[in-house]
Amino acid sequence: MLLLAFDTATPAVTAAIGETDADGAFTLRASASSVDARRHGELLAPTVQGLLAESGLDLAELDHIAVGIGPGPYTGLRVGLATGHAFADALGVPCHGVTTLDALAFATRRTEPFLALTDARRKEVFWARYDDHLTRVGEVRVDRPAEIDTEGLPLIGDGARMYTDALGSPAVEPYLPDAAAMAELALLRLHLGEKFPEPVPLYLRRPDAVEPGAPKKVRQWVK
Amino acid sequence: MSEPLILGIETSCDETGVALVRGCELLGDSVASSVDQHVRFGGVVPEVASRAHLEAMTPTVRRALDNAGVALSDVDAIAVTAGPGLAGALLVGVSAAKAYAMALGKPLYGVNHLVGHVAVDQLEHGPLPKPTIALLVSGGHTSLLLVDDLATSVISLGDTVDDAAGEAYDKVARLLELPYPGGPPIDQAAQRGNPKAIRFPRGKWGDGTYDFSFSGLKTAVARHVEDADRKGRPLVVADIAAAFQESVVDVLTRKAVDACVEHGVRTLVISGGVAANSALRALAGQRCAEAGIELRVPPPRLCTDNGAMIAALGAEVVKAGLPPSPLGLATDTSLPVGSPLAV
Ligand SMILES: [Zn+2]
Numbered sequence: 056m057l058l059l060a061f062d063t064a065t066p067a068v069t070a071a072i073g074e075t076d077a078d079g080a081f082t083l084r085a086s087a088s089s090v091d092a093r094r095h096g097e098l099l100a101p102t103v104q105g106l107l108a109e110s111g112l113d114l115a116e117l118d119h120i121a122v123g124i125g126p127g128p129y130t131g132l133r134v135g136l137a138t139g140h141a142f143a144d145a146l147g148v149p150c151h152g153v154t155t156l157d158a159l160a161f162a163t164r165r166t167e168p169f170l171a172l173t174d175a176r177r178k179e180v181f182w183a184r185y186d187d188h189l190t191r192v193g194e195v196r197v198d199r200p201a202e203i204d205t206e207g208l209p210l211i212g213d214g215a216r217m218y219t220d221a222l223g224s225p226a227v228e229p230y231l232p233d234a235a236a237m238a239e240l241a242l243l244r245l246h247l248g249e250k251f252p253e254p255v256p257l258y259l260r261r262p263d264a265v266e267p268g269a270p271k272k273v274r275q276w277v278k
Numbered sequence: 279m280s281e282p283l284i285l286g287i288e289t290s291c292d293e294t295g296v297a298l299v300r301g302c303e304l305l306g307d308s309v310a311s312s313v314d315q316h317v318r319f320g321g322v323v324p325e326v327a328s329r330a331h332l333e334a335m336t337p338t339v340r341r342a343l344d345n346a347g348v349a350l351s352d353v354d355a356i357a358v359t360a361g362p363g364l365a366g367a368l369l370v371g372v373s374a375a376k377a378y379a380m381a382l383g384k385p386l387y388g389v390n391h392l393v394g395h396v397a398v399d400q401l402e403h404g405p406l407p408k409p410t411i412a413l414l415v416s417g418g419h420t421s422l423l424l425v426d427d428l429a430t431s432v433i434s435l436g437d438t439v440d441d442a443a444g445e446a447y448d449k450v451a452r453l454l455e456l457p458y459p460g461g462p463p464i465d466q467a468a469q470r471g472n473p474k475a476i477r478f479p480r481g482k483w484g485d486g487t488y489d490f491s492f493s494g495l496k497t498a499v500a501r502h503v504e505d506a507d508r509k510g511r512p513l514v515v516a517d518i519a520a521a522f523q524e525s526v527v528d529v530l531t532r533k534a535v536d537a538c539v540e541h542g543v544r545t546l547v548i549s550g551g552v553a554a555n556s557a558l559r560a561l562a563g564q565r566c567a568e569a570g571i572e573l574r575v576p577p578p579r580l581c582t583d584n585g586a587m588i589a590a591l592g593a594e595v596v597k598a599g600l601p602p603s604p605l606g607l608a609t610d611t612s613l614p615v616g617s618p619l620a621v
Contacts, residue, residue, distance in 0.1 A: 097606045100376040100380060100605040141336060255333075276512075
């Protein structure tokens with residue numbers, strides 16, 4: 056089973072093609088990542104093109120698409136999702152959502168509890184607590200770093216690295232998600248028959264928009 | 279065989295538009311609008327528009343294919359708006375277009391939204407004479423263009439130096455406590471009013487340029503309202519709307535006809551959302567007739583943002599043999615009109 060995974064929810068643009076055999080054994084066919092927070096829209100398609108060239112595969116051979124649903128700053132995040140939806144529509148294959156923090160957590164292979172945090176801008180982080188690399192406890196949240204009870208646990212992700220002082224502990228790697236881990240996690244879930252989240256962005260904030268107030272003056276209009 | 283089948287994708291503002299075009303023939307299209315979600319904010323909220331584009335993108339592609347009675351595999355090339363427009367909104371369409379192009383193994387063309395507004399007229403009235411003058415008027419643009427060739431030669435003669443014409447309508451509508459978008463309610467109110475009841479200024483009138491300015495007009499309307507307040511005079515909405523509208527369409531049509539005469543052009547195209555305005559159509563028709571100019575206005579559903587305009591321009595770009603855009607194509611929020619094809 057061949058799967059293409061990519062994520063644009065953080066400053067990284069990361070993509071990978073993974074494969075599993077009938078027993079669920081995973082092989083990474085190709086992967087590539089670059090970091091440029093402002094150029095997700097330019098980088099993703101050429102990155103995928105590069106993976107295909109490197110692996111000698113054709114898009115038509117893919118069985119599944121997996122795409123990071125964030126959370127992450129929205130403009131970049133939507134590049135991955137729009138790409139995933141269109142690939143799935145054109146190729147006639149399913150598109151699965153993977154929570155970006157879950158892919159980051161999976162890459163650690165940790166067997167003890169830890170927190171994963173990514174930059175949410177506006178001096179906040181997206182974060183979640185994990186019992187181990189496969190098990191998230193509760194929902195992903197958005198908070199100011201100083202408000203988070205870290206319980207003295209290891210902290211992974213660029214959100215941990217940006218706010219070491221406020222969090223009170225040093226950050227450990229990985230800092231950014233890698234689609235190689237996302238592909239492996241998605242293929243594992245497929246092998247186990249687990250459900251995926253919908254491939255729609257995890258918007259943890261409402262759009263910034265202010266409704267104009269009522270007119271200040273009451274006027275006599277001749278309509 | 280016939281001309282290539284072009285899939286056009288447009289997401290520059292608040293409409294997700296997809297269409298299939300072959301040459302000058304529109305085979306089918308679909309538009310999903312998020313305008314209802316912006317009404318309570320009195321203007322387009324970029325993040326709201328971007329969220330709506332992502333939700334609507336693939337379903338709109340499917341509806342357009344169904345309406346056209348063609349399969350995705352029949353498509354020969356993909357055209358997408360690369361700019362100008364809202365950054366986050368453009369990015370959804372361009373990302374989807376790249377993925378469709380890659381999956382189908384077909385070329386991708388990132389094209390200019392403004393030139394698309396002109397190209398769309400070919401779907402209704404056939405090939406445009408060369409050259410043509412085009413007046414684009416909408417909530418986002420007010421441009422006067424000299425179009426020698428849709429794919430390769432479009433020159434900007436003038437633009438608004440402040441608000442777009444449609445933006446002025448929205449702002450004045452809010453002042454008159456009329457709903458958003460402001461074009462239709464002002465047009466309706468104006469039909470019952472006397473345009474000579476109030477004399478509002480004509481921005482950049484007779485200044486020898488083809489530029490426009492509407493912020494002074496908007497301020498004049500605001501001043502008129504405050505003045506009437508102070509003096510306890512009644513505010514006659516119909517008269518204010520009619521006088522405002524007359525000021526807008528007088529300058530627009532005067533400059534457009536002057537441009538045709540100066541450049542010896544016999545055809546004027548008026549497109550964009552404001553092209554649906556009845557006063558603009560009437561005055562442009564009258565002045566074009568007087569000057570012996572053919573006036574072409576696409577039907578209202580093709581004047582507003584849609585995928586057909588992008589597919590129509592894509593068809594021209596393919597016909598001109600221009601090279602496809604790279605997969606690394608960037609969106610350009612201020613893509614100049616002189617670049618029908620983004621590079
Ligand atoms: Zn437009």
